[in-house]
Amino acid sequence: MADVDIELVLQGGEIEDARRCYAPGSTVEGWTRLTPHGAIECRRVVARLEWQTAGRGASDQKCVDEIELWSGRLSGPLVREFALTVPQQPWSYTGHYINVWWRVLVLLDAVPVDLSDMLAAEPSRDELIVVAPRRAATMPPVPPRTHVPPDATPSR
Numbered sequence: 001m002a003d004v005d006i007e008l009v010l011q012g013g014e015i016e017d018a019r020r021c022y023a024p025g026s027t028v029e030g031w032t033r034l035t036p037h038g039a040i041e042c043r044r045v046v047a048r049l050e051w052q053t054a055g056r057g058a059s060d061q062k063c064v065d066e067i068e069l070w071s072g073r074l075s076g077p078l079v080r081e082f083a084l085t086v087p088q089q090p091w092s093y094t095g096h097y098i099n100v101w102w103r104v105l106v107l108l109d110a111v112p113v114d115l116s117d118m119l120a121a122e123p124s125r126d127e128l129i130v131v132a133p134r135r136a137a138t139m140p141p142v143p144p145r146t147h148v149p150p151d152a153t154p155s156r
Contacts, residue, residue, distance in 0.1 A: 004074070006125035010104060012150040013129070023128040024088040027130065031081045031105045036074050041111040045070040047082040048105045049072035051131070055098035071107075092130045102131045122156060 010030040015020040017035065022028055028049060046068050052061040057134040064087050069080040105126040 002040045002042075002108060002123050004040060004108060004123050005033075005035040006106055006107050006108065006123060007033040007035075008125040008127055010129070011126055014134070016130070019128060019130050020084045021132060023134050024091070024131060026085055028084045028086060028104055029039065029082070030104065031079060032069065032125070034070075034074060034078045034106075034108065036076070038114055039073060039075040040108070042071055042074050043073075043109040044068050045078075045080070045106070045108050047080075047084060048107065049084040049086065049102070049121075051100060051102045051106060053100055054097070057098070058141060063100050074108075086131055091132045102129045103127060104129060 008030065009032070010020050010028060012027065012029045012115040015021070019089055020028075030047075032045075032047065034045065046066050048063050049065040050061065050063045053059050065083050065084040067084065069082060070078060090100050092102055103126045107122055107124040109122055
């Protein structure tokens, strides 16, 4: 397995209950820093936005956006910014029978050096996020309609 430290920092969205929340159709922005302990040949380094289900029944998983950040030899610290687009659905959900979880993942796909590298998990770092429409309390106020009393209609 490639020996590398991966730092992942997300920006934007709103913070709620110590998690970043993003509205459908918004953009998840962030950056990652990879610090290898020695040189690593990378097929690629990607940032992904994924959702998955868990609970009773079959689970499902889908990558909805991905951006390639690097490919080639990684011999020193690498910092890359990324932006991923949040789709309109599915929204994050925690229920009795099913849960829908979202995450941002940075994954390093390294060229294996020996058999033990082929069997090891690829180095990655992820952060869970919430995808849901903004709550009414945090939305900007709607201007009141101008009220015209029924008896104030102009006469002919």
